[in-house]
Amino acid sequence: MLIKNQNITIQSLALLSHADIQTDILRLDQLDPVISGNKWFKLQYPLLEARKQAATTLVSMGGAYSNHIAALAKAAADAGFKSLGLIRGDANTPLSHTLQAAHNRGMELQFISREAYRDKTTLRASYASDNHYWIEEGGYGILGANGAAEILADLDISRYTHIICALGTGTTLAGLIQSALPYQQVLGISVLKNQTDAREKTAALLPAERRDARWDVLHGFHCGGYAKHQPALLDHMRRLWASDGLPTDFVYTGKMTWAVEQLLHQSFFPAGSRLLLIHSGGLQGNHSLPPGTLPFS
Ligand SMILES: *Cc1c(COP(=O)(O)O)cnc(C)c1O
Numbered sequence: 001m002l003i004k005n006q007n008i009t010i011q012s013l014a015l016l017s018h019a020d021i022q023t024d025i026l027r028l029d030q031l032d033p034v035i036s037g038n039k040w041f042k043l044q045y046p047l048l049e050a051r052k053q054a055a056t057t058l059v060s061m062g063g064a065y066s067n068h069i070a071a072l073a074k075a076a077a078d079a080g081f082k083s084l085g086l087i088r089g090d091a092n093t094p095l096s097h098t099l100q101a102a103h104n105r106g107m108e109l110q111f112i113s114r115e116a117y118r119d120k121t122t123l124r125a126s127y128a129s130d131n132h133y134w135i136e137e138g139g140y141g142i143l144g145a146n147g148a149a150e151i152l153a154d155l156d157i158s159r160y161t162h163i164i165c166a167l168g169t170g171t172t173l174a175g176l177i178q179s180a181l182p183y184q185q186v187l188g189i190s191v192l193k194n195q196t197d198a199r200e201k202t203a204a205l206l207p208a209e210r211r212d213a214r215w216d217v218l219h220g221f222h223c224g225g226y227a228k229h230q231p232a233l234l235d236h237m238r239r240l241w242a243s244d245g246l247p248t249d250f251v252y253t254g255k256m257t258w259a260v261e262q263l264l265h266q267s268f269f270p271a272g273s274r275l276l277l278i279h280s281g282g283l284q285g286n287h288s289l290p291p292g293t294l295p296f297s
Contacts, residue, residue, distance in 0.1 A: 007031070010155075013277070015243040016260050020271035023260065024160075025246065028151065029253075029281040032074075034101070037281020038165075038172045039071035041151050042144035043135070047079050049143060050133035059127050060135040061086040061117070064096040065227065065251070067282040068138050073102035083107040086127070088117040097287040140169035145205040148175025157276060160184060162269065164260060165278040166191055166252035167217060170202030172280060177206060177215045186215040189259045191252055193225040221259035227251050227285075233258055238295060247296040249285045 009027050016023035028037040035043070050058055058076045062069040062085065069085045076083035085102060091111040095103065103109055116123060124134055135141075148171055157163070163180055167173050167188030177186045190198050198217045206213075223230050229250045236258040240246050248254035260277060263269065286297055 010276075011244070011246065013240070013244050013246065013257075015240050016257065016264060016275070016277075018264070021264060021269055021273050021275065023275040023277065025257075025277040025279050026151070026155070027279050029247070029279045029283055031281065034074045034284070035071040036283065037067075037279065038148060038151065039067055039139060039281065040075060041147045041175070042139040042171055043071060043075045044147045044150075045143035046133070046135050046139070046141070046147075047075060047081070050081065051079075053133060055081070055133035056131045057082040057084055057133070058135060059084045059086065059132045060139075061088070061112070061120070061123065061137045063088050063227075064093075065098050065285055065288050066138075067098075067252075067285060069102050069107070070098050070284055072135065072139075073105040073107035076107070077105045081133075084127070084132070085109050086112050086117075086123065088112055088114060098284060101284070136169075138169040138171070140171050140201070140205075142205050144169075144171040145174035145178065148172045149178040151175060151278065152179040157181065157184070159274055160276040161273045162187060162275045163278065164189065164256065164275060166256040166280055167195075167198060167202075168192070168252065170198055170217075171205060172278070173215070173217070174202050174205035176278065177202075177210055177213050180213065180215075182213070184214065186213070188215070188217045189221050189256045190217055190219050191222055191226060191255050193222045193228075195219070195222075218259065218263075221255050221262070223255060227288075229254075234293065236261060241294070241296055246279075247283055247294075248279070249282045250289065250294075251285045252282050253279055 013023045162185050164187045167190045173188035180186045237254045
């Protein structure tokens with residue numbers, strides 16, 4: 001365990017609790033303002049492996065608002081690596097807040113056309129070198145999942161019946177499944193549309209004996225697709241802030257808490273359930289909204 005998580009707290013959420021259900025959230029967003037949340041947990045073992053292989057540069061890919069790219073730039077700089085970000089899109093558009101921050105931390109940015117970006121195998125091969133250590137888009141992988149398994153380390157989670165996170169690549173979900181107790185159900189809320197392979201991708205990161213544990217991926221809470229939003233989502237995020245002082249982001253954690261609110265209305269959870277939500281960080285993504293959209297940033 002490389003991460004010092006003593007400043008992480010568990011907060012109870014009045015908006016998402018009622019007489020029969022108690023909901024708490026694990027504030028991984030408090031870890032670090034930049035490498036916040038799950039991304040640092042996912043990066044810790046790839047960084048160790050890169051050092052073992054004597055690589056000097058960490059290479060990965062992402063979009064203009066990627067929390068993974070933001071976290072990688074900072075984690076690489078802190079650990080004494082160079083970093084190279086392969087960014088989907090056009091070099092001529094002004095740098096997003098995320099990319100500017102990554103660049104300021106020393107990340108080299110190379111822009112990749114949408115067609116070339118889709119062909120990940122070729123892209124990866126063309127950047128292969130002894131000095132380079134490749135990290136999959138979004139930090140997907142077994143090393144990432146093993147790091148995410150440590151999110152729940154050192155915490156007494158025995159009172160919870162459900163553990164719930166936002167799902168992108170499934171790496172965080174796979175880590176949580178590994179460290180959950182046998183009676184707990186672990187749920188990933190997909191933030192992508194038509195992500196039909198989410199279950200398969202998550203299962204591929206699990207040791208065989210864990211694949212049949214109690215876990216699931218829930219679809220239907222993506223609000224139109226990755227990084228898409230709608231007024232009802234932003235309204236939910238404002239209500240959560242007003243009620244509990246909890247900041248969320250519209251790409252991941254806001255969709256997860258909004259999903260939980262809707263699931264509570266549908267009586268999805270049996271009476272007596274105790275939910276532990278994972279605040280996976282990523283608040284920097286809100287900078288892509290027009291200023292003033294949310295009462296927090
Ligand atoms: C990347 C990210 C996720 C998704 O994590 P996966 O391990 O890719 O499923 C969830 N929440 C936040 C805030 C993220 O930045």
